[in-house]
Amino acid sequence: MHPAASVIVFTTLSGAGFGMLAWLGIDSTPSTGWGAFGYYFVAFALAVGGLLSSTFHLGHPERAMKAFTQWRTSWLSREGVCAVLALTVMGLYAAGLIFLGEALSILGWIGAILSLGTVYTTSMIYAQLATIPRWNTPLTSLLYLTFAIAGGALLTGKVTIALVLLVAASFVQVIWWKKGDTAFADRGTNLGTATGLGDRGEVRSLAHPHTSPNYLMREFIYTVGRKHVQKLRVISLTLMAAVPVVLLALFGANHFIALIAVLSHIAGVATSRWLFFAEAEHTVGIYYGMR
Amino acid sequence: MTDLPTSTEKKLGLVIDLDTCVGCHACVISCKGWNTENYGAPLSDQRPYGEEPMGTFLNRVHSYEVKPEGGAAQTVHFPKSCLHCENAPCVTVCPTGASYKRKEDGIVLVNESSCIGCGLCAWACPYGARELDQAEGVMKKCTLCVDRIYNENLPEVDRVPACVRTCPAGARHFGDFADPESNVSKLTAERGGMDLMPELNTAPVNKYLPPRLKDSWDDESVLAPFLEPVAEETQGFMGWLDKQLSRLPGDVKQTEGAE
Incomplete structure (x- = not known):
């Protein structure tokens, strides 16, 4: 799959932002006034910034409001609805903390659930696609949720919890990669089933329908960076988890160290998301004798 | 709504005969011609005379080689367009309701004025039947020439999809699969019509007729005596x-x- 920058930015930033909102919502000793403003500003900037970025790849962003209508069947629509509800509820909760100095904890809990719900609906946009076997597993939702919760813990300064969750996220990531590497072959879809000619012999593509790449090939057949996959995986894990864990364990949570840890984590998640798209193989590639 | 109809009154679709198709691409051109000049946004081209020309097509012809073990290889030309699946995964993923499957005849269509061009339906289609038009920013797909098949301004002989009307080899057939007596149902039954990627449970309406088996080197000809x-x-x-x-x-x- 073509790794579109807008979608990588969206899933990375929004994941961290909604993860942060979830932790803020369930905080039993929330900060108020300016302290609260700082946290909520960062969380909303990440979540909303990510959502806005996702509209950049649309052909007609001016019609985006229509995307709230089909929540009965469409995970993308559900994501939109869930995101708006989460941001509204958390916005009200934050306003209470910042301006009134009061925590309506029930609102916070509802907002936290909606925030994680948003991350889940995002993950289901990908996990629902039978056409991309690497994504088509419940593990994809687990991956998105653990990343969001770990990143949120890191961003809200819950150091001990963050250390545990970052290690957990690394494990989920490694398992997801391992399962993903054989997912396409396990599905059993090949040029034989794609053409219906497989029982007659070996099928191979003799000539493409067109001489240069079309939309389908640009969108679904992305082979750049495949030879560096293992190196990129190590880089991703190092930045996402290893660097923040070592920094926090050695130096504790002063502001400067925390900032480095957060930036490293986000860079690591972005690398993981680039791989998420770049490594994903779509069944359309089969028709071109490619993957 | 992007709910799929539980059943459709008709199941209009195509039978494509892989035995007869000669790979001339006439269906590709007639499709592009009709669908550029008629319903919806025109099918744009990018750099048509330049480097790496690219364009939107609703129908494409691949060419494959099938090589049986120990036998002679056979070339199979393979036209591919929307299969108007009964269990169309492209419809349910649409966030705006632009994609829908018609209850009356089962045709899968895109309402272009509602399409935001997110591309998710193309991701959900295993067959590559949907292409995002690069000039218009909306999703294009085969309409089964919905503006021909019911068009009373056209002579009756022309009230079939453009690809079917133009095929010089007679490799494409249009009809109603819900009717067991229709031409397409009979052809499918007689020749063992196949589904593409049946393991993905999309339940395609369009069927492909396998190429007839050719002579092998071992068989003795009936004329030999x-x-x-x-x-x-x-x-x-x-x-x-x-x-x-x-x-x-x-x-x-x-x-x-x-x-």
């Missing part, structure tokens, strides 16, 4: 002449053959 040499030895005057001529020196071929 009639082709046996009628006279092994030359007889009569020609036989006498052959013998006399063979005695003369300079018969190069025979010496070579003897070695």
Whole structure:
């Protein structure tokens, strides 16, 4: 799959932002006034910034409001609805903390659930696609949720919890990669089933329908960076988890160290998301004798 | 709404005969022509005369080689367009309701004025039947020429999809799969019509007829008995002449053959 920058930015930033909102919502000793403003500003900037970025790849962003209508069947629509509800509820909760100095904890809990719900609906946009076997597993939702919760813990300064969750996220990531590497072959879809000619012999593509790449090939057949996959995986894990864990364990949570840890984590998640798209193989590639 | 209808009154679709298709791409061109000039946004081209030309097409013809073990390879031309699946995954993922499957005839269509061009339906389609038009920013797909098949301004013979009307080999057939007596249902039953990627449970309406098996090297032709040499030895005057001529020196071929 073509790794579109807008979608990588969206899933990375929004994941961290909604993860942060979830932790803020369930905080039993929330900060108020300016302290609260700082946290909520960062969380909303990440979540909303990510959502806005996702509209950049649309052909007609001016019609985006229509995307709230089909929540009965469409995970993308559900994501939109869930995101708006989460941001509204958390916005009200934050306003209470910042301006009134009061925590309506029930609102916070509802907002936290909606925030994680948003991350889940995002993950289901990908996990629902039978056409991309690497994504088509419940593990994809687990991956998105653990990343969001770990990143949120890191961003809200819950150091001990963050250390545990970052290690957990690394494990989920490694398992997801391992399962993903054989997912396409396990599905059993090949040029034989794609053409219906497989029982007659070996099928191979003799000539493409067109001489240069079309939309389908640009969108679904992305082979750049495949030879560096293992190196990129190590880089991703190092930045996402290893660097923040070592920094926090050695130096504790002063502001400067925390900032480095957060930036490293986000860079690591972005690398993981680039791989998420770049490594994903779509069944359309089969028709071109490619993957 | 992007809910799929539980059943449709008709199941309009195509039968594509892989035995007959000659790979001429006439269906591709007639499709592009009709659908550029009629319903919806035109099918744009990018750099049509430049480097890496690219464009939107609703129908494409691949060419494959099938090689049975120990047998001769066979070329199969393979036209591919929307299969109007009964369980269309492209419809349910649409966030705006732009994609829908019609209850009356099962055709899968895009309402272009609602399409935000997110591309998720193209991701959900296993067959590559949907292409995002690069100029218009909306999703394009085969409409089964919905603006021809019911068009009373056209002569009746033209009320079929453009690809079917134009195919010079008669490799494409249009009809209602819900009717067991229709031409397409009969063809599918007679020739063993196939689904593409059945393991993905999309339940395609369009069916592909497999190429008929060709001769193999091992089979003896039914004509073989009639082709046996009628006279092994030359007889009569020609036989006498052959013998006399063979005695003369300079018969190069025979010496070579003897070695």
